[in-house]
């Protein structure tokens with residue numbers, strides 16, 4: 001289990017407002033060796049970390065990410081919706097997260113949120129930032145937009161890609177191989193031990209999301225997955241310690 005990835009979903013989002021620097025820092029404090037985040041693009045082309053296409057739920061504005069500049073976005077409070085103690089948290093840039101992990105060995109799963117809004121140039125911009133910081137070998141780019149994954153692999157063969165999906169793919173390891181991808185990122189219902197084994201034979205890793213109950217974590221660890229994406233990296237860390245004893 002040495003290379004196992006304990007990936008904090010949107011940072012330690014079980015304890016902090018998702019996709020904020022507070023959540024990313026807490027994830028590292030809690031022992032995560034991976035952080036998952038969602039990337040979108042502002043009207044003026046900046047890469048920012050936020051899950052929804054609209055700003056209402058987590059930043060209290062009726063506008064969409066694609067329609068605001070970074071300057072306007074940075075005036076919004078991305079912490080208060082979760083708890084007043086997080087007032088003043090901002091929507092971070094991808095650069096801020098990459099600089100946070102740079103001195104550590106933490107890996108980053110960058111999910112391209114381009115299934116609904118397309119964001120022309122998103123793939124190129126993400127790859128450029130990753131390369132500028134020399135982090136290519138610590139990044140997994142994932143997306144529900146599989147055309148985008150193929151594009152990323154063509155642009156940057158050295159960066160791993162992961163195929164996000166909910167359910168129902170037949171022999172998903174063959175599908176992933178066809179996309180040139182390195183991993184499957186299924187909803188955690190869509191994982192059986194025999195599928196994990198068949199994937200491993202093709203060098204395709206299983207990284208299920210979003211696994212928050214211990215019983216599900218245990219089942220998936222038994223199935224041999226290579227990573228788990230969770231809101232509670234501390235819970236997963238405790239199970240891994242028991243397993244490694």
Ligand code: G3P
Nearest residue numbers: 036038051111142209229
């Ligand atoms: O990347 C795993 C997971 O984050 C995908 O779903 O909606 O939480 O971004 P969502």
Ligand code: MG
Nearest residue numbers: 036037038111
């Ligand atoms: Mg995500």
